Amino acid sequence: MNASDDATPAPRVLATIIDGPLTREREVDALASHGWTHGSASRGCLIGAMLRFEGVVRRREPYARPGEGVGGATDERDLLALDYNTYDPMAERELLALARSVAERHGLIALSALHSRGRVHVGELSFVLIVESAHRAEGLAAMTDFIDRLKQDVPIWKRPVWR
Amino acid sequence: MNASDDATPAPRVLATIIDGPLTREREVDALASHGWTHGSASRGCLIGAMLRFEGVVRRREPYARPGEGVGGATDERDLLALDYNTYDPMAERELLALARSVAERHGLIALSALHSRGRVHVGELSFVLIVESAHRAEGLAAMTDFIDRLKQDVPIWKRPVWR
Amino acid sequence: MQVEVLIFGGAALAAKTDRVTVEVSGAPSVREVLAALHAQHPALKFALPPPETGRLAVNQAFAAGSHPIKPGPLDQGGDEVALITLVGGG
Amino acid sequence: MQVEVLIFGGAALAAKTDRVTVEVSGAPSVREVLAALHAQHPALKFALPPPETGRLAVNQAFAAGSHPIKPGPLDQGGDEVALITLVGGG
Numbered sequence: 001m002n003a004s005d006d007a008t009p010a011p012r013v014l015a016t017i018i019d020g021p022l023t024r025e026r027e028v029d030a031l032a033s034h035g036w037t038h039g040s041a042s043r044g045c046l047i048g049a050m051l052r053f054e055g056v057v058r059r060r061e062p063y064a065r066p067g068e069g070v071g072g073a074t075d076e077r078d079l080l081a082l083d084y085n086t087y088d089p090m091a092e093r094e095l096l097a098l099a100r101s102v103a104e105r106h107g108l109i110a111l112s113a114l115h116s117r118g119r120v121h122v123g124e125l126s127f128v129l130i131v132e133s134a135h136r137a138e139g140l141a142a143m144t145d146f147i148d149r150l151k152q153d154v155p156i157w158k159r160p161v162w163r
Numbered sequence: 164m165n166a167s168d169d170a171t172p173a174p175r176v177l178a179t180i181i182d183g184p185l186t187r188e189r190e191v192d193a194l195a196s197h198g199w200t201h202g203s204a205s206r207g208c209l210i211g212a213m214l215r216f217e218g219v220v221r222r223r224e225p226y227a228r229p230g231e232g233v234g235g236a237t238d239e240r241d242l243l244a245l246d247y248n249t250y251d252p253m254a255e256r257e258l259l260a261l262a263r264s265v266a267e268r269h270g271l272i273a274l275s276a277l278h279s280r281g282r283v284h285v286g287e288l289s290f291v292l293i294v295e296s297a298h299r300a301e302g303l304a305a306m307t308d309f310i311d312r313l314k315q316d317v318p319i320w321k322r323p324v325w326r
Numbered sequence: 327m328q329v330e331v332l333i334f335g336g337a338a339l340a341a342k343t344d345r346v347t348v349e350v351s352g353a354p355s356v357r358e359v360l361a362a363l364h365a366q367h368p369a370l371k372f373a374l375p376p377p378e379t380g381r382l383a384v385n386q387a388f389a390a391g392s393h394p395i396k397p398g399p400l401d402q403g404g405d406e407v408a409l410i411t412l413v414g415g416g
Numbered sequence: 417m418q419v420e421v422l423i424f425g426g427a428a429l430a431a432k433t434d435r436v437t438v439e440v441s442g443a444p445s446v447r448e449v450l451a452a453l454h455a456q457h458p459a460l461k462f463a464l465p466p467p468e469t470g471r472l473a474v475n476q477a478f479a480a481g482s483h484p485i486k487p488g489p490l491d492q493g494g495d496e497v498a499l500i501t502l503v504g505g506g
Contacts, residue, residue, distance in 0.1 A: 058211040253408075314414065
C-alpha cells in the first residue's frame with residue numbers, strides 16, 4: 001500500500017458548448033480535445049459510480065397562448081426544434097465555474113458538462129452531464145445539484161420552433 | 164393533435180441478472196432479448212431525460228480486521244474482485260418488482276435494471292440502471308429511490324476477493 | 327419441530343454455513359421464527375431484524391411478522407425460509 | 417447618462433428587441449440600474465429581479481447590487497451590462 005493511493009487528486013472537470021445537437025461523435029471529440037476520456041481504467045480504479053444524464057428535446061412543449069403573453073396560461077404544442085441562445089463567452093465560463101464548484105463540493109473524481117448552442121431538433125440531445133465518483137451517494141447528489149444550478153446561473157435560453 | 168398523444172402508456176420495465184460483469188455487449192443482448200431498446204425514437208419523442216447509472220467495482224473496499232469480526236472497526240484493502248451471491252430466483256423477481264414499483268411511482272417512460280451474478284473484477288461493471296422520463300426531476304428522483312431500495316429489498320450479497 | 331433458515335452474506339460468513347436450524351413448536355409465525363433465531367443463534371444477532379418488525383422470505387417472497395410457516399424439510403412439504411438482511415447489491 | 421442592457425430569452429421576446437436603454441445619473445450601482453429598469457421598462461417586469469437582491473452580469477460576470485457600472489456605449493469605455501434571468505438550459 002502506498003500513501004499516494006489515498007491522496008484525493010483535484011477533480012477533472014470539463015465544460016463546453018457545442019454548435020448543434022450533441023452526438024456521440026461530437027462528445028468523444030470534445031473529451032479528446034481536452035486530452036482525456038471518462039472511465040475507470042484511467043483513474044486507478046477509484047471510481048465506484050458513473051452517472052450520465054442526457055437532456056433530450058421533447059416533442060411537446062408548453063405554449064403561451066397568444067394574447068396571454070409569457071407567464072400566462074399554457075397549453076402544449078408540437079415542436080420542431082429548440083433554438084438555444086447562449087450569452088458568449090459568459091455561458092461557457094459559467095458552465096465551467098459551475099462544474100468546478102459542484103465537483104469540489106461533492107468530492108467527485110470527474111465531471112463533464114456539454115451543452116448545445118443553436119438548433120436542436122426533437123429527439124436530439126442538447127445537454128450531457130457525466131459524473132464519476134467513488135460512491136453513488138455523492139454522484140447522485142452532484143448530478144441533481146448541477147442540473148438545478150444550471151437553470152439558475154448559466155446564461156442559456158431556449159426558443160421553441162413550432163411545427 | 165390526437166387524443167392518444169396525451170395518454171401515458173404503462174412504463175416499459177426490464178430487470179435481469181446476468182452472469183459475470185456487465186459489458187456493453189451483454190447489456191445490448193439483454194435489452195434485445197426482451198424485444199426493445201432504449202432511446203427517444205422508439206417512444207414517440209416523449210422522453211426529455213435519459214439517465215444512466217453504472218456501479219463499478221472499486222479497487223479499495225472496507226476490510227473487517229481479523230478478530231474484530233463483521234461490524235468491527237474497518238480499514239481499506241486492495242481488492243481483486245467481488246463475488247456477487249444472489250438468492251435465485253427471488254433476486255431477479257424482486258429486482259423486477261422494484262423496477263415496476265419505482266417506474267410507476269415516478270411516472271417513468273422506461274426503466275431497465277441489470278445486475279451481475281458471480282465474479283466481477285475491479286474496474287468492471289456490476290450494475291446498470293437506465294431511466295427514461297419526460298422530465299429530469301422524476302428521472303433523478305427515481306434513480307435515487309431505486310438504488311436506495313435495491314440495498315434494502317433485493318437479495319444480492321457481495322463477498323470481497325482480496326488481492 | 328425444526329425450521330431450516332437459509333442465510334447469506336455476512337451472516338453466512340460469520341456462521342461459517344449457509345443455513346441454520348431453529349427448534350419451534352407447532353406452525354410458528356415469521357415473528358416466532360425470528361425470536362427463535364435470536365434465542366438460539368446469538369452469533370447471528372448483528373444480522374437479525376427485531377422479531378416484532380422483521381420479515382423473512384418464505385418460499386422466495388417477503389413475508390410479514392404474522393405469516394405462518396410450515397416447519398420441516400423442503401422435500402417433506404416444509405416452507406423455504408430465508409433470512410434476508412444486510413444485502414449489498416449495486 | 418445612459419446604460420444599455422442586453423436582454424435575452426422571454427424578456428427579449430416580450431420586448432421584441434435584444435437590448436434596452438435606461439437613463440441614469442452619474443455612475444450607478446447594479447441596484448440603481450435594476451430600479452431604473454423597473455421604472456422605465458414596466459413591460460419587462462416579469463423578468464426583472466428585485467432591485468435590492470437582484471444581480472446583473474457586468475462585463476460577462478455576475479455582479480452584486482453594490483457593484484458600480486460605467487455608463488455609456490461599449491466602444492467608449494462603458495461596461496457591458498446584461499440582464500440574466502429565467503434561463504432555460506439543460
